Amino acid sequence: MSVATNSSEAAAYTSKDLVTDQEVRWCPGCGDYSILKQVQTVVPELGIPREDIVFISGIGCSSRFPYYMETFGMHSIHGRAAAIVSGLKSVRPELSVWMVSGDGDSLSIGGNHFIHLLRRNFDVNLLLFNNEIYGLTKGQYSPTSEEGKVTKSTPMGSVDHPFNPIALALGADGTFVARSMDRDPVHLKEMLRRSNAHKGTSFLEIYQNCNVFNDGAFEVFTEKSSKKEETLFVEHGKPLVFGQNSDKGVKLDGFKPVVVDLNDGQNSANDLWIHDERDRVKAGILSRFFDRAQPGATHFPRPFGVFYVEDRACYETGLKAQIETAKSKKADLDALLKGRETWVIG
Amino acid sequence: MAEQQQVLERVIIKFAGDSGDGMQLTGTQFTNTAALLGNDLSTFPDFPAEIRAPQGTIPGVSGYQLHFGSVNIFTPGDACDVLVVMNAAALKANLRNLQKGGTIIANTDGFDPKNLRLANYPDGVNPLHDGSLEGFRLITMDVTKMTRAALSDSGLGVKEIDRAKNMFVLGFLYWMYNRDMAHTEKFLVEKFSKKPEILEANMKVLKAGYNFGETSETVGVRYRVLPAPMPAGTYRNIMGNQATAIGLVAASQKCGLDLFLGSYPITPASDILHELSKYKNFGVHTYQAEDEIAAICAVIGAAFGGKLAITTSSGPGIALKGEAMGLGIMLELPMVIINVQRGGPSTGLPTKTEQSDLFQAMYGRNGEAPMPVIAAKSPADCFDTIYEACRIAVEFMTPVMFLSDGYIANGSEPWRFPQSGDLTAFKGNFITESNGDKFLPYKRDEKLSRPWAIPGTKGLEHRIGGLEKQHETGNISYDPENHEFMVRMREAKVAKVADYIPTQTIDNGNEKGKLLVVGWGSTYGAIKAAVKEARAKGLDVSHAHLRYINPFPKNLGELLYNFDKVLVPEMNTGQLNSILRDKFMIPSIGLNKIKGLPFSTSEILAKIEELSK
Ligand SMILES: Cc1ncc(C[n+]2csc(CCOP(=O)(O)OP(=O)(O)O)c2C)c(N)n1
Ligand code: SF4
Ligand SMILES: [Mg+2]
Numbered sequence: 001m002s003v004a005t006n007s008s009e010a011a012a013y014t015s016k017d018l019v020t021d022q023e024v025r026w027c028p029g030c031g032d033y034s035i036l037k038q039v040q041t042v043v044p045e046l047g048i049p050r051e052d053i054v055f056i057s058g059i060g061c062s063s064r065f066p067y068y069m070e071t072f073g074m075h076s077i078h079g080r081a082a083a084i085v086s087g088l089k090s091v092r093p094e095l096s097v098w099m100v101s102g103d104g105d106s107l108s109i110g111g112n113h114f115i116h117l118l119r120r121n122f123d124v125n126l127l128l129f130n131n132e133i134y135g136l137t138k139g140q141y142s143p144t145s146e147e148g149k150v151t152k153s154t155p156m157g158s159v160d161h162p163f164n165p166i167a168l169a170l171g172a173d174g175t176f177v178a179r180s181m182d183r184d185p186v187h188l189k190e191m192l193r194r195s196n197a198h199k200g201t202s203f204l205e206i207y208q209n210c211n212v213f214n215d216g217a218f219e220v221f222t223e224k225s226s227k228k229e230e231t232l233f234v235e236h237g238k239p240l241v242f243g244q245n246s247d248k249g250v251k252l253d254g255f256k257p258v259v260v261d262l263n264d265g266q267n268s269a270n271d272l273w274i275h276d277e278r279d280r281v282k283a284g285i286l287s288r289f290f291d292r293a294q295p296g297a298t299h300f301p302r303p304f305g306v307f308y309v310e311d312r313a314c315y316e317t318g319l320k321a322q323i324e325t326a327k328s329k330k331a332d333l334d335a336l337l338k339g340r341e342t343w344v345i346g
Numbered sequence: 347m348a349e350q351q352q353v354l355e356r357v358i359i360k361f362a363g364d365s366g367d368g369m370q371l372t373g374t375q376f377t378n379t380a381a382l383l384g385n386d387l388s389t390f391p392d393f394p395a396e397i398r399a400p401q402g403t404i405p406g407v408s409g410y411q412l413h414f415g416s417v418n419i420f421t422p423g424d425a426c427d428v429l430v431v432m433n434a435a436a437l438k439a440n441l442r443n444l445q446k447g448g449t450i451i452a453n454t455d456g457f458d459p460k461n462l463r464l465a466n467y468p469d470g471v472n473p474l475h476d477g478s479l480e481g482f483r484l485i486t487m488d489v490t491k492m493t494r495a496a497l498s499d500s501g502l503g504v505k506e507i508d509r510a511k512n513m514f515v516l517g518f519l520y521w522m523y524n525r526d527m528a529h530t531e532k533f534l535v536e537k538f539s540k541k542p543e544i545l546e547a548n549m550k551v552l553k554a555g556y557n558f559g560e561t562s563e564t565v566g567v568r569y570r571v572l573p574a575p576m577p578a579g580t581y582r583n584i585m586g587n588q589a590t591a592i593g594l595v596a597a598s599q600k601c602g603l604d605l606f607l608g609s610y611p612i613t614p615a616s617d618i619l620h621e622l623s624k625y626k627n628f629g630v631h632t633y634q635a636e637d638e639i640a641a642i643c644a645v646i647g648a649a650f651g652g653k654l655a656i657t658t659s660s661g662p663g664i665a666l667k668g669e670a671m672g673l674g675i676m677l678e679l680p681m682v683i684i685n686v687q688r689g690g691p692s693t694g695l696p697t698k699t700e701q702s703d704l705f706q707a708m709y710g711r712n713g714e715a716p717m718p719v720i721a722a723k724s725p726a727d728c729f730d731t732i733y734e735a736c737r738i739a740v741e742f743m744t745p746v747m748f749l750s751d752g753y754i755a756n757g758s759e760p761w762r763f764p765q766s767g768d769l770t771a772f773k774g775n776f777i778t779e780s781n782g783d784k785f786l787p788y789k790r791d792e793k794l795s796r797p798w799a800i801p802g803t804k805g806l807e808h809r810i811g812g813l814e815k816q817h818e819t820g821n822i823s824y825d826p827e828n829h830e831f832m833v834r835m836r837e838a839k840v841a842k843v844a845d846y847i848p849t850q851t852i853d854n855g856n857e858k859g860k861l862l863v864v865g866w867g868s869t870y871g872a873i874k875a876a877v878k879e880a881r882a883k884g885l886d887v888s889h890a891h892l893r894y895i896n897p898f899p900k901n902l903g904e905l906l907y908n909f910d911k912v913l914v915p916e917m918n919t920g921q922l923n924s925i926l927r928d929k930f931m932i933p934s935i936g937l938n939k940i941k942g943l944p945f946s947t948s949e950i951l952a953k954i955e956e957l958s959k
Pocket of ligand 2: 026027029031062131211212
C-alpha cells in the first residue's frame, strides 16, 4: 500500500512514539518481537502522520500486534480482519491500513476473505506471520504445517496437504507478493518499505518462529550454517544466485528451473535466470521452490524477496470514482422521498 | 345495453398467470391508477419460488393481490373477490383463495389441452366447462385471440403480439371498475418511448380490452369504488424494501454521515441492496461482499472509519453474522443489522414470510450480548422504523437489529411521505480533538454511550478489540469484577434506550379493558382490521403494536396489566409471547400461524371472538 505524505512535520515521531503502555505478552523468544521491532523502526520513516495509520488484526498470537502499536488499531475476530480492512478502506481510502494475521487466521478460518482481499486489491499492507502452527490455541497443526506433522491434534502426523501461501496469493491475483523472515531484520525492513510503497494489497509472508510450539520450523533458512545453501534472496534484475560462496545459481531450461554449479566451468552468471518482478509466469515457477524435497526431485533453495508486482486499480479507487461521477446528479432528498408518482388528497 | 352501475366499498383482486404473462405489471398499473383516484389500498405480490419454473405449471404461477377501497385498507386482503387467471395453472393455484360467489375472469386460451395437462387436470376435464365453478361468477374471454386480432396488421411477430395480452385484461378491468386509463397510457409512453411500434401495440390492445367490456355483453354490471377518507396530503405508493432503502438515505443525510452498506444477496432482502446501489449521488457506498460474515465485518470497518454502516440480510445470513455482531457490541460502534425475515429454519421457505427470527435477534449471539431490536409494521412504516434504528445506533454507539419480513418487504401501500425538513436530525458522538489528557475510549456520557474517535484524529490514537475491556480505558482486562461490571454496563446501556423512545400507545380501543391484542411487525394490518371489526360488533378489545422490542417502552407492563387477557398473534410458535411472559409474568395467550403465510383478518377475529365469550 502507499500513502503519499511527505511533510517532515507529519512524520515527526520516532519508533519510541509507536510503543504503547501495554505490556507485550508474547512468549520470551517469540519471533513476533522482532517483527514488531522492525515495523516500529520502519513506520516513522514512511512520512505518514501517526493518526492516519491503522493496524487491524484477527485472532491469534500474531494478532495481538495492534495493542503494541501507538496508532489507531483494532483486534477483531478470528479470520475476519481482511473483511474489516476492506470496509474501512472503502470509506477511508486516505488512511494507511495495515493488517496483521497468522497462518491459521488468514489461510484457514479467514481463507475466503483473504483471497477476496487480494482479488479486490484494496490498498493495504497484509503482514502474514507464518509460524506453521496455531500458537494461541497451544499448538495444533495449521494449514501451512507440513504433511506428517505431529502436533497435539495430529498424534499420528497430519494427513493434510499444506498451502503454499505465495502460490495461493498469486492464484488469487495478488498484485504484490513477497516473503521475508523474522530473523533477518535488514531484509524484513526492506520488504516492509516495499510493501508500503506498493499501491494495492501488499502480501508479505513473514516466517516467524514459534519457539514454544514449533521451534526451529525455519531453522534451515535462518541459521548461519545452512542459510546460504537453503535460501535464495531474489532482487529485480539480478541473477538467481545462492550457496555458501554464491557458487550456485538457477537457470531456466524452458519452463524448467535447474540448479547449476557456477564453479564447474560450464555455467556462468550470464546464463542464469534474471529475476523479473513483473513476470507472472516466472513468479509462478519461483513460488514452487517450496515443496519439501521429494525423493529424486531437485532440491531448491527457498526464495525470499518480492516475487511479483503488478499495477492494478484498487477497489476503493473505482468505488470513489463511481461516487464522484454519480454526484454530478444532484442529491435531492425531497425528490427521493417523493418518488416518480404522487397524488394529492384533500 | 342497459348498463348497471354498482358502488362497492372495497374490492380484492388477484391477478394470476404464468411468470411470463406480465401479471406483476398489470397489478402495479391497476394499483397506481387506484391510488391516483384516491382509493386506499394494500398490495402483495406472490412470486414463484423458482426463477424459471416450467411455463404453464403451478410452480410457474406468478400473482399480484390488490385490496383497494373507499374505506381504510389495512392488509392486501384475505380471500379475493375477483380472480383473474391467464391459464389453468393460475386457476388451480388460486381458486381456494376466492370468496364464495366471487368472480373469475379467465383467458380461455390458457385452458387448451396442453395448459390443462400442465396444470395437472385429468384428461378431458376443463374446469371452465365441467360445472365445477358453479358457485362462482365465471367470465371467459379468449384474450390471446382478441389480442392477435387487434394487432393483425401491426406487422409484429406472434411472440411480440402475445406479450401485449396483459394489456387486454387491464383494459377490460379498467372498464369494469370505471377507471381512467390515462395513467397507464402515460406509463406506456414513457416505457416504450424508444419502441414506437410496441407502444402503439400496447395502447391498441389496452383500448381493445376496454372496448370489449363496453360492447360485449359479457358483464352486465360496472362498479365504482369511490375515494377513501385519507388524511389530506401528498401520497405515493411504496414497498417495504424501498421504504427501508430510502429511510437509510434519509438517515444518512440527516446525520451528515455517508452511508455504507455491506451486503450479500439473499431473498427477500436483496432489493435493499439493489435500491441503495442507485443512490451513489447521495454518497451511498454499496459493497457486495463475499459472504455475510464479510459483509458485517466490512460494516464494522466502515463504522470504525466514522460512517453510517448497515448490513442487510435474511435469517440464514443473520446466523452467519452472529460472531461479528458480538464484536460490534464489544467495540460499541454504531451499525444497523437488517433482517428481512423469511420462513426458516435453514433455507426454509425463501419466498414466504415468517416472524421466526425474533429470538435470534434477541439472543442469537454468544455471551451476554444485548442489542436494541426494533420492528416495522407495514411497508411505509419501514421508513420511520429504519430511521429510528439509525438514530439509536448512532446516539448510543451500538449495533441495532431492525426486523422486517417478506410480507412487508414486497407489499406496498400509499405513503404520505414526509418532507426532508420534517425529519429530525441527529448526530454522532464524535470527538474531534484531544484535550491533551490520555484519551479514554470507553468513558461514557449520560446515555452511557462512548465517544466515536475515528482514525485521522490527531492525538486520539487508541486500540479497541473483542477482548473484555477495562471500564473507561478500554484496555484488555481479565479482572472478574470488571467483567461483571462491563456486562452489566452494556446491558444498562441498551436498557437506557427506553428513556429516549416514545411510550407505548394503544393503536385502537381503550387503555383498559377485557382483551388487548399485542402484535409486532407485519401482523399489524390483519390485527388492525380484526380489532376494528370486533369493536364494531361491540366487543371490548384493544390493539397495541410494538415497534420497540428491546428495550420495551417503559410503560408497557402497566399497559398490559390493565387488561384481563392479552392475545399475541405471531407468525411463529410464540416468540414475543414468551418474551412478554418472561418479562411481565402475564399469562398471555398466543395465536400462532406457521404456514409461510400472513394472518387473515378472519383468523384473528375468530380468536378475539372466542376469547371474548
Ligand atoms: C471463531 C473462532 N474459532 C476459534 C478460535 C480459537 N483460535 C484462536 S487463535 C486460533 C489459531 C491461531 O493460529 P494463527 O492464526 O496461526 O495465529 P498464531 O497464534 O499462530 O499467531 C484459533 C483456532 C477463535 N478465537 N475464534
Ligand atoms: S505461542 Fe508461539 S507464536 Fe504464540 S507467543 Fe508463544 S512463541 Fe509466539
Ligand atoms: Mg500460526
